[in-house]
Amino acid sequence: xxxxxxxxxxGNWKMNLNHFExxxxxxxxxxxLDDADYDACEVVVLVPFTDLRSLQVLVDAxxxxxxxxxxDISAHxxxxxxxxxxxxxxxxxxxxxxxxxxxxxxxxxxxTNEDINAKALAALAxxxxxxxxxxEALEVRxxxxxxxxxxxxVEKCLAGFTPEQAASVVxxxxxxxxxxxxxxxxxxxxxxxxxxxRGWLTDHFGSxxxxxxxxxxxxxMKGSNVASLMSQPDxxxxxxxxxxxxPDEFVAMARHRLLxx
Ligand code: PEP
Numbered sequence: 001x002x003x004x005x006x007x008x009x010x011g012n013w014k015m016n017l018n019h020f021e022x023x024x025x026x027x028x029x030x031x032x033l034d035d036a037d038y039d040a041c042e043v044v045v046l047v048p049f050t051d052l053r054s055l056q057v058l059v060d061a062x063x064x065x066x067x068x069x070x071x072d073i074s075a076h077x078x079x080x081x082x083x084x085x086x087x088x089x090x091x092x093x094x095x096x097x098x099x100x101x102x103x104x105x106x107x108x109x110x111x112t113n114e115d116i117n118a119k120a121l122a123a124l125a126x127x128x129x130x131x132x133x134x135x136e137a138l139e140v141r142x143x144x145x146x147x148x149x150x151x152x153x154v155e156k157c158l159a160g161f162t163p164e165q166a167a168s169v170v171x172x173x174x175x176x177x178x179x180x181x182x183x184x185x186x187x188x189x190x191x192x193x194x195x196x197x198r199g200w201l202t203d204h205f206g207s208x209x210x211x212x213x214x215x216x217x218x219x220x221m222k223g224s225n226v227a228s229l230m231s232q233p234d235x236x237x238x239x240x241x242x243x244x245x246x247p248d249e250f251v252a253m254a255r256h257r258l259l260x261x
Contacts, residue, residue, distance in 0.1 A: 005214050007230065008170065008237035009254040010044040010131060011244025012071065012099060012218070013051075022051035023058055028247040030064045033254065038065040041237070043254045045244070046071050046099050046131070049085055056094040069097030072105060073128065075118035087126030098123045099239075101133045101157060103176045113156030120157060124168055131170045131216070131239065132157050135193070138177035146175070146189075147196045154197055155204075163205045171197060171215045172239040178219025180241055187228045187235075190217045194234035223252045227259035 017025055026045060033043060044067045047055065055068045074084035090098060100123065101116035120130035134153035136146045150173065158166055173193050175185050194215045201210035217229050218239030229235050244250045252259070 005236045007041040008214050009041055010239050011250050012046045012241050019051045019054040023054050025247050029251055032251045040257050041254050044097055052093045067096040069095045071099045073098040073119050073123050075122050087122045091126040095128055097129045100130045116157045131172050133172045133174050135174040150193050151200050163209045166205045167209045167212050172218050174218035182220050184220040184225050187232050191232035198234045223249045226253045226256045227261040230256045231261040
């Protein structure tokens with residue numbers, strides 16, 4: 001966590017919570033969070049497409065400071081792409097963020113770094129901040145290649161980006177072996193890759209851009225480990241799966257400033 005980058009706590013609901021449940025969930029979070037919390041940390045929920053319209057109505061009507069976004073975005077602007085949702089549709093419905101390249105989409109939908117690059121550019125073209133996920137599988141970590149592997153993903157996902165485009169993304173380091181498993185990277189292990197990522201960003205886009213980009217950690221982050229992970233200099237927030245489905249726990253994570261590492 002740094003003084004120059006505002007922390008971001010983003011809940012990835014995955015394929016959970018229908019639109020009724022989404023409204024109740026966000027209302028519960030909004031009831032607990034106050035302006036001091038939002039001033040200290042951006043709070044975002046990344047929800048199934050079917051929840052977006054209900055959240056837009058709720059957030060607009062009650063002027064909530066919770067932000068929301070999608071878990072995927074099409075690389076295409078419009079046309080014969082059955083099942084896909086365009087960035088223009090997501091921005092129209094008030095999405096601030098879109099996850100791109102989550103490991104579950106890489107694994108189950110065959111998404112490549114090149115696909116993720118195109119999706120991130122589509123998000124930016126529509127005023128949506130892409131949260132670009134990267135991170136190694138267990139066998140890569142066991143071989144000690146986590147930094148090299150992760151930086152290769154970052155390089156491919158950001159290929160061709162201008163410094164201005166790079167400055168507008170959020171990165172999320174998510175070691176695959178830690179996602180949904182209860183195994184968390186230690187703060188030192190997470191910092192190793194997040195710090196190396198910032199070094200790579202500095203080399204390619206300059207220190208001003210690199211120091212402005214938020215790098216999240218994701219992988220079994222929860223109330224009991226958020227403070228120690230957030231105490232690392234290059235971890236600027238969390239991409240939180242399971243723990244974001246408990247509104248009380250997620251609110252406590254957004255308030256990590258009040259917790260002792
Ligand atoms: C995720 O879905 O991005 C994630 C990190 O999940 P979990 O927190 O459940 O490991």
